[in-house]
Amino acid sequence: MPATPERTEPTSPERLSRNLALTACGALILLCLAWELWLAPIGRGTLAVKALPLLVALAGLWRYRMYTYRWLALAIWLYVLEGLVRSTSEAAPGRWLALVEVVLGVVVFTACTAQIRQRLAAAKAA
Template identity: 80%
Template sequence: MSPALERTEPTAAERLSRQLAFFSTALLCVLCAAWELWLAPTGRGTLAIKALPLLLPLPGLWRYRMYTYRALALFIWLYVLEGLVRSTSESGAGQWLALTEVVLSVVIFTACTAQIRQRLAAAKVAESA
């Protein structure tokens, strides 16, 4: 690998977008589990299983794995859709939890997209140098 393409320390903006993506994903995972288990459970709490897929990208986010950011930016829209549907079909606490899910999901998407764009721009600059 040429010295120009070697990975250096992440910039402050990259660290910020990584931390935002990581902690928002962890928070969304906790929210989904708490929502379905004791805050406003639907049925017997079996929908809490929706929190499990959110655990998978956490190690990749922490290690700056580009494919993890790309994959999460794609599949987070499932949580946005679920939150939008449930925010219009539920009332009370369930509605507010659904809106919180939508907000966290959009934050995750934005942070992942920022991370991808920053890293691609840095690679392009390093390549031309």
Template identity: 65%
Template sequence: MSTPSSENPASPPLRTRASAPEMLSRNLALVGLIALFLLCLAWELWLAPTGRGTLGVKALPLLIPIVGLWRYRLYTFRWLSLMIWLYVAEGAVRATSDRGPSVPLAWAELALSGLIFTACALHVRQRLAAAKQA
């Protein structure tokens, strides 16, 4: 079986290894995403549930990008950096309007969302710069 670079000599060779900064930004985004998922679940089901805990459903969309981040899919990093703003908005609203144990949980959600956005944005910039150099 031939590789795409052998079929077309003008196409650049495929990269097989990610650089250390790319791996770091991917790992930060992945760990932050898993931590945000666990925080959202724990918040709505055990720590400070609202109603019957039905808001725990808000954590389910965070499961979708985990596989894409694990496989270094650039498209996943791009759309996750946009989707995470929903969690930033929710954290900002609840940090300023709720009372009790929800306030520190909302600040933690804001911090994790900021970490995920920063890691995704850095990863996209690094990947595009590496593609431009290749």
């Protein structure tokens, strides 16, 4: 039985979508922490714990784990929904931060979805 060659290097579009997902996820972590701790905190800053799942995801994205791309593509919608709700219910600084959260969430979703599609297509072709 002949062995199929394993592809070890990602293609250029795969690298682009991975780097985009990593960058947007890192920016979303920084936004969540800055928002809840310094820029427009609500309460005692306990909402900053919402960045913890993104830290776990960042490690999986860095390691190029397909499972992480899949669950993050689903979980990111919680951040998008939070941003949509807070963009309509908060005053000026919180409103703009919420809109940035929505944009970053959509970028993370798009990059994760592109990564999943590219890697599944490459596996199907192999």
